[in-house]
Amino acid sequence: MTSAPAPGGAHTGRKISADREGFLRHRRFRWLKLAALLCVVAVVAYALVDIQPRPNGGSWLGYTLGTIGAGLIAWLSLLGVRKRAMTRGAWSLKAWTSAHVYLGLSLIVVATLHTGFQFGWNVHTLAYGLMMLVIASGVWGIVVYAALPAALSANREELTREQMIEGIRAVDRQLHAAAQPLGREPAELVQAALDEDLFAGSLITRLSGAWRSCATARAIDRFALADANDEAAGKVEKLLIRRKAQLDRLRRQMRLKALLEVWLFVHVPATIALLAALTAHIVSVFYYW
């Protein structure tokens, strides 16, 4: 894939290949190295500085780590604003994202040392817990973005989302036609399957992939018991099985998509909650100073 030359500047081959680098390997892991350095410095300082009576956030090292941590959190949360403006170069969005990932991970070390391993049922540990939740969800996001798109694409077998839905609708129309000779009870089963909302699954259903009370599956079960000589019923059953196959693919697609998307539903709200808890943490410390 060659990108068009940017206005006002020719592209060298090197630059184009650099552009292919993912945000994780950006500039030969520049931000990974910087974040690792930050962690090492923090750990060494923590090991060497003897805080009495025991390490805590109120010591000078605690203040330093806390200030670095709070600054990092504030900056990291700005990615949501920054990502809406894509730019190139040293401060490209990719560089920013790379820094976001690695500096975000370094917070595990910086903030944990800031706590001095003192935890409790309080707003301070709440802020810490939310921060760890945000980081964990971010890690989950990176993992699924590396692993799932291939599975997603394999599952859809070059069908577009619309084609997948249209395929089910096509079977539905055939089902509707084929079910005309059926009696009231089997017709109701077919109608229930047709009436089923393709996208009715809740978050849990989507994540687990366990779609219970599927009207199509129920109808198939019932039609399997029907008289083998009933031609219309046999045809409807075949159509139902086809519908079920297509429905399963759609649901697998929805499951993968849910796994792919769910991290952001944790990451973003937890980040805002973290900013609130961080505010409460800092204000409360100085309020009861």
Next chain:
Amino acid sequence: MTFRLRTVSTTADGRRIVRDKDVAQDVLTVGRAAESDIHLPDLAVEPNHARIALQSGNRVSVEATGTLGFALDGRSGRSASIDPRTGGELRFGSTSILVGEDGGAVLLTVEPVADKVDGDLEADGMTLASVLPGKRKLAWILAGLILALFLALPIASNLLRSPDVKQSNVVGDGSWTPGPLSLAHHQLEAKCEACHVKPFESVRNETCMSCHKAAHDHAPEARLAMARAEPGVGGKILGGVAHMFGKEGPGACVDCHREHEGLAAMPPPAQQFCADCHGSLKDRLPSTKLGNAADFGTAHPEFSPAVMVDPVAGLSRRIPLDANPRENSGLAFPHKLHLDPRGGVAKMAATLAGGKGYGTSGLACADCHRPTEDGVRFKPIVMERDCEACHSLVYDKAGPVFRKLRHGDLDQAIADVSIAGNTAEPVVTGRARPGDYGANQLYFARFTRPVGGGLVAGMLGKDGVCGECHVTTLKAGRVAIVPVRLPARYIAHGWFDHSAHKQTKCAECHAAGGSASAADVLLPKVAECRTCHVGEQAASMFTAKGKVPSSCAMCHTYHPSPAPPPLARRERRQGVGG
């Protein structure tokens, strides 16, 4: 097998019109061209789009004849084979052709498909956003809850509280505590406002002192300020933050007494806390009498006990042990003489052994030095209890009664001794005197050694019953005994717990057995203590076996107090060395 073509159209008022037509052909063409068998007037369809043909085995084949393909059951392709009994839906542009079976013929139902109206809605259904509340909404709800519960509620409750601490009841500030309070302050756990009196104001000294009224200052403030060492980089940062946010200090109560560090006794201060100032105290405070001290094992001055130099005036002076101090307690007591296992004292003690509890092998330290109830120090020596068994004050016997001098009352003793012997039965009694002088009168005479001044002099003399141990002096023109002042404590500002050293023999530290003079100060030098006690740092670095890590707080307190220092208190509680 033939084709049956069923065309479905919808009138403007929504009525469906269905027309069936049997076509006796094996192949049908599909396209926009007017001559097509299935004519689809749709610009998305090519003039000659596809052909539908009957195949052997009752199947129907569909082949695209132009450049565009078609869709079978939603999937695009250019050729397909369909079993009419199973059926399938072909899609050309906006028209669907349903392939089915009707009375032995292949039924092709041609029907225009309504444009997708719910397509976008369905597309959205794939995403999680369709089943979860929006990220933004979630974020605001969570952030709002946290701010309300953990910030607004405690602040509002704190601002609206009753000014009387006992009445006040701040709600929600429990979530602010960074950790449990120490044991000493545990009862204040839910009363944050008892210490945190004003918002954004650090805990004040006066708040601490409102309960801790008896806490004494370490030294006058001005001297403390001079003695305080310049803090390091970290200390400067901390001081800067503290100053910026209005903390008292340096030297405020909370600088040392850190709270919220867990439900336990507050830990004793670390050695560094003292060493910061005392390690180089002389540099900043030249007038101090204290030597620099930073670590007991490596940097601690020699002990300077308060040695009695003038027992009459009760004057003691602190003299370092390495300056070979001589003590004048007013008592002549050579330890060597008393402790010699082959000496006369030992024999005497052995003779008395049973009744007085002395051992058969002479005197032991414990025969005279009896520990106090807490075992920390020793009870004062009492002559009647500790000496008199041998050093008897009996001077006479009247019938079964032994007359004893009264210890501690010299005038009485002199008076008693002056008439000693006079009370004895006269040798000659009531005999008429012969001769001219006083004829016919009775006379009494006592033919014993003359008594009076001679006996008193003997008593007070160097080998006399008093002078053996005591020194005489003149007081207001009268003979008097120099008071005996044996210090109960030589080192008033250093704690030493004898009970913690029970496993050590007295003589290992106190060289009493070789001391021929009471002027010897029988205290161990710092070097002797160091055979077991090392500084806090050394202990943590080498963890030498059998060595006792000893920070300053083992012997010293910051606030002058008769109570044991913090570390000694803790070790007593834990039974260390006890």
